[in-house]
Amino acid sequence: METTNANPRKGKLAVRLIFIGILILAGIFGIRQWMYASHHETTDNAQVEGHSAPVIARVSGYVKSLHVQDYGNVKQQDTLLSIDDEEYRIALQQAEADYQQAQADLLSARASLGNANAGISVASANAQVALVRKDKANADLRRDQSLFDDQAITNRQLDDTKSASLTNEKQYLAAQDNITLARSSVSVAAAKVTQAEALVASKKAQIDQMKLKLGYTNITANITGKIGRKNVEPGQFVQAGQSLFTIVDENGFYIVANFKETQLPHITVGQEADIEIDGFSDLHLKGHVAAISRATGAKFSLLPPDNATGNFVKIVQRVPVKISIDNADQYLDKLRAGLSVEVALKY
Incomplete structure (x- = not known):
């Protein structure tokens, strides 16, 4: 009879111990979690x-x-x-051909500018000659006018001298106009040179652009990775x-x-x-x-x-x-x- 009563008591004690153990473990776990969460x-x-x-x-x-x-x-x-890259290679060849043509046009424009500068020199020389002739004709006119006043020459001779003086005056003015025209030609030629130089630079930029695009046809990795x-x-x-x-x-x-x-x-x-x-x-x-x-x-x-x-x-x-x-x-x-x-x- 005593043995029968002991077994239930031992069973209840075991359950209590297990429950207490679970509470202790839960408490320890909870405290650890609380301490962990608090830091x-x-x-x-x-x-x-x-x-x-x-x-x-x-x-x-x-x-x-x-x-x-x-x-x-x-x-x-x-x-x-x-x-x-075939299309880009052809485009590059076309750009190079255009660049060579632009360079040839630039050489022609520079040659025209040189001729225009030479034209100024020629026009200036002609003006100097015309000035000498004009001065001589004016001197002849003054001399013949004195001679005519002294009845040393005829009226016709004086008229010829006056005509020669007027002609040389007009030739001198025309020579001056030629200098102005030559200078204007230099300005026009210089503008064409500037235009041709700009065209050459533009064609060179097109070549660089075509080369850049041609290089873009090969795509490379910009970083190492996967x-x-x-x-x-x-x-x-x-x-x-x-x-x-x-x-x-x-x-x-x-x-x-x-x-x-x-x-x-x-x-x-x-x-x-x-x-x-x-x-x-x-x-x-x-x-x-x-x-x-x-x-x-x-x-x-x-x-x-x-x-x-x-x-x-x-x-x-x-x-x-x-x-x-x-x-x-x-x-x-x-x-x-x-x-x-x-x-x-x-x-």
Whole structure:
């Protein structure tokens, strides 16, 4: 009879001990969580980001060859694809021919300017000759007028002298007009030289532009990394400005964690961070706060909310915080842009 009474008592005692043990464990866990939460700011609204560079076609044309595969590794200055360059080569040849023609026109214009300058010299010399003749004719007129007054020569001889003086006067004036005309010709020739020089410079710029476009037919990687899915195939026509694919820089991974605005008082630049990647639960990374955004994430959206319009509902905003990963190069085989992570900042 005593044995029967002992068994229920022992069973109740065991249940009580188990219950007490659970309470103790829950208390310990709760205290640890409370102590952890009181010294950490955490968020699961975070993901891995990476620096990326879009590969964009700078000229239009048909893709002649493609040298990359989906998600393949590339190095800086590697040739990624080539666009058919035949049209651009022909355009370059045409630009070079136009440049040579412009140079020939410039030489002709300079020769015309030289002839015009020489014309000024000739016109000036002729004017000097005409001036000498005019002065001699005027002197002859004064002498014959004295002789006529003394009845030494006839009236006809005096008239001939007057005619010669008038003729030489007109010839001198014509010589002066020729100098003005020659100078005008120099101005016109100089303007044509300037015009020809400008045309040469324009044709030279066209050659440089054609060479630049010809160089753009070979598209190279601007950074070292791994490409995403390519959006182009050989034989496809691409437009200038079209995005072909993106290169992700493997050395530029970082975390963007979106903390609530109420958590900001405990977040500072340089603060240590514990990082856990959802896809690799056994991987624990370390980092530190590199920068804190000057605006909430909503302000960067396509249509940012405006509390002054509609019915106002207060919503706790989130602020992006950039977190650098310590020794990120050791985890390149696991880091992928876009992976979800959990971040804890100790303060």
